[in-house]
Amino acid sequence: xxxxxxxxxxxxxxxxxxxxxxxxxxxxxxxxxxxxxxxxxxxxxxxxxxxxxxxxxxxxxxxxxxxxxxxxxxxxxxxxxxxxxxxxxxxxxxxxxxxxxxxxxxxxxxxxxxxxxxxxxxxxxxxxxxxxxxxxxxxxxxxxxxxxxxxxxxxxxxxxxxxxxxxxxxxxxxxxxx
Amino acid sequence: xxxxxxxxxxxxxxxxxxxxxxxxxxxxxxxxxxxxxxxxxxxxxxxxxxxxxxxxxxxxxxxxxxxxxxxxxxxxxxxxxxxxxxxxxxxxxxxxxxxxxxxxxxxxxxxxxxxxxxxxxxxxxxxxxxxxxxxxxxxxxxxxxxxxxxxxxxxxxxxxxxxxxxxxxxxxxx
Numbered sequence: 001x002x003x004x005x006x007x008x009x010x011x012x013x014x015x016x017x018x019x020x021x022x023x024x025x026x027x028x029x030x031x032x033x034x035x036x037x038x039x040x041x042x043x044x045x046x047x048x049x050x051x052x053x054x055x056x057x058x059x060x061x062x063x064x065x066x067x068x069x070x071x072x073x074x075x076x077x078x079x080x081x082x083x084x085x086x087x088x089x090x091x092x093x094x095x096x097x098x099x100x101x102x103x104x105x106x107x108x109x110x111x112x113x114x115x116x117x118x119x120x121x122x123x124x125x126x127x128x129x130x131x132x133x134x135x136x137x138x139x140x141x142x143x144x145x146x147x148x149x150x151x152x153x154x155x156x157x158x159x160x161x162x163x164x165x166x167x168x169x170x171x172x173x174x175x176x177x178x
Numbered sequence: 179x180x181x182x183x184x185x186x187x188x189x190x191x192x193x194x195x196x197x198x199x200x201x202x203x204x205x206x207x208x209x210x211x212x213x214x215x216x217x218x219x220x221x222x223x224x225x226x227x228x229x230x231x232x233x234x235x236x237x238x239x240x241x242x243x244x245x246x247x248x249x250x251x252x253x254x255x256x257x258x259x260x261x262x263x264x265x266x267x268x269x270x271x272x273x274x275x276x277x278x279x280x281x282x283x284x285x286x287x288x289x290x291x292x293x294x295x296x297x298x299x300x301x302x303x304x305x306x307x308x309x310x311x312x313x314x315x316x317x318x319x320x321x322x323x324x325x326x327x328x329x330x331x332x333x334x335x336x337x338x339x340x341x342x343x344x345x346x347x348x349x350x351x352x
Contacts, residue, residue, distance in 0.1 A: 037197055090257060091256070095255075097256065117281065120278060123278065132281075135283075141281065
């Protein structure tokens with residue numbers, strides 16, 4: 001549903017505002033790498049703008065820091081109404097490795113609502129393009145949550161019902177596992 | 179003279195060719211040692227929780243339901259793909275895959291959850307031995323990480339209540 005809305009709202013081109021709220025510059029470099037001719041992202045109509053007032057999309061890098069939380073919130077509020085927020089990098093997605101230190105508040109979704117997540121430290125430029133392509137509906141997302149539940153004890157317990165008579169011999173079924 | 183130099187520039191421009199990659203259609207091959215998302219192999223995992231103890235981002239949670247059942251939950255939100263979990267795993271159950279296209283609209287999509295039967299040692303309870311004495315102390319007994327609030331809890335501390343950070347933020351934004 002969000003994807004349909006995206007295709008409707010952001011049909012032509014995305015103008016991107018690039019907000020760093022205290023990251024280490026690793027993700028910044030990768031985002032700027034996306035905008036180079038090598039990964040030429042203007043094929044999709046994505047263009048970097050300098051002001052959040054001109055932007056459709058906000059690319060957030062770095063965790064929400066104590067010092068920049070308010071500025072980030074104000075930048076988000078300055079964007080015109082149909083807006084998307086991308087959290088790029090593991091800092092923006094989950095708080096980063098220094099998630100429990102004093103200046104770090106946590107992921108950016110604590111301050112502003114986030115629509116798309118691109119984890120990685122830093123994510124490859126391809127990964128960022130992939131995330132944007134997922135948002136535009138060009139490709140399907142590849143990840144899905146994995147849940148595994150073991151139903152049987154891996155080391156079998158001795159139980160008389162596993163004993164079978166073969167002629168004179170009595171064979172324990174799960175003998176080779178034990 | 180100027181026309182000739184312009185022609186020379188044109189020749190250089192024509193020779194340069196095209197560098198743009200047709201990315202979503204065709205990907206560039208990855209470097210050999212690239213570390214992507216860690217994949218947990220549940221059939222090999224013995225549930226020693228060495229990965230959880232060595233994760234610098236503390237993104238692997240362990241919850242012991244009882245003596246025999248252990249829940250191992252990898253969240254992956256702030257995972258930096260450092261590969262320490264794969265290094266420390268005694269059974270090589272964790273492999274750093276080459277998947278990097280993890281862009282999603284729900285952060286829960288990159289999580290993995292294993293519910294394992296533990297074949298415990300009758301004497302010590304756990305069989306995996308940590309290298310340092312401090313870490314061995316940390317390992318003993320059960321682990322009760324907070325799976326609801328998705329946070330890692332030291333054994334020495336009681337269960338943490340709610341989310342303390344959110345209130346801090348309110349103060350900051352006023």
